[in-house]
Amino acid sequence: xxxxxxxxxxxxxxxxxxxxxxxxxxxxxxxxxxxxxxxxxxxxxxxxxxxxxxxxxxxxxxxxxxxxxxxxxxxxxxxxxxxxxxxxxxxxxxxxxxxxxxxxxxxxxxxx
Amino acid sequence: xxxxxxxxxxxxxxxxxxxxxxxxxxxxxxxxxxxxxxxxxxxxxxxxxxxxxxxxxxxxxxxxxxxxxxxxxxxxxxxxxxxxxxxxxxxxxxxxxxxxxxxxxxxxxxxxxxxx
Numbered sequence: 201x202x203x204x205x206x207x208x209x210x211x212x213x214x215x216x217x218x219x220x221x222x223x224x225x226x227x228x229x230x231x232x233x234x235x236x237x238x239x240x241x242x243x244x245x246x247x248x249x250x251x252x253x254x255x256x257x258x259x260x261x262x263x264x265x266x267x268x269x270x271x272x273x274x275x276x277x278x279x280x281x282x283x284x285x286x287x288x289x290x291x292x293x294x295x296x297x298x299x300x301x302x303x304x305x306x307x308x309x310x311x312x
Numbered sequence: 313x314x315x316x317x318x319x320x321x322x323x324x325x326x327x328x329x330x331x332x333x334x335x336x337x338x339x340x341x342x343x344x345x346x347x348x349x350x351x352x353x354x355x356x357x358x359x360x361x362x363x364x365x366x367x368x369x370x371x372x373x374x375x376x377x378x379x380x381x382x383x384x385x386x387x388x389x390x391x392x393x394x395x396x397x398x399x400x401x402x403x404x405x406x407x408x409x410x411x412x413x414x415x416x417x418x419x420x421x422x423x424x425x426x427x428x
Contacts (some may be wrong), residue, residue: 203327216409231413234412235412237412237413237414239413239415241357243414245358246421247419248406248418249349249406249415249418251355251414251415251416251417252334254412254413254414254416255412255413255414260416290356292356292357294357294415296410296412296413296414296415299362299370299374300359300373301347301359301362301410302359302372303319303356303357303358303359303416304348304356305356306356306357
């Protein structure tokens with residue numbers, strides 16, 4: 201099975217500053233169709249996960265352009281520029297190229 | 313508008329069983345993959361099982377044989393039968409849509425607590 205490893209697991213950030221989360225896959229995430237199915241999710245306290253990014257770098261509708269995804273296997277990155285209070289929560293990467301889908305351990309973003 | 317509403321969670325004794333249901337609106341099950349993802353208290357997300365648009369089922373190895381995913385197209389519901397439950401199965405179980413190698417719509421989840 202693919203293992204997704206995130207770092208850091210805790211990320212204290214000052215409001216207005218940038219944050220970066222890394223995610224590494226244990227196997228190639230390039231699917232047979234040539235796409236890389238790597239997504240990022242945000243989970244605010246007490247809420248269901250919400251997708252931010254799909255296929256490495258595609259932002260979902262309604263997601264602020266402060267969020268950006270990038271990278272290529274095995275290393276991927278979620279960047280948040282100008283962190284706001286509403287960004288508090290846990291962020292997960294997930295691979296959907298192979299079953300079972302696998303999530304990273306989660307990175308808890310907190311305000312300093 | 314897509315809505316996924318889970319039900320069926322609750323308190324169950326170790327070794328017991330439950331049937332979780334997900335009422336789906338805004339999506340046609342015969343056109344979509346549906347997935348169950350769980351989250352133990354204070355822990356991360358874990359894919360549990362998935363059913364394809366044509367009824368093919370997928371399970372993680374640790375849950376194969378204990379969990380059974382199914383769907384009722386006429387009622388637009390997806391179910392997850394969970395059995396031989398242990399305390400490690402205590403979690404919020406989310407129903408979601410799996411789409412092009414990702415998950416785009418999530419329900420609010422239903423809590424399963426395994427305890428004597």
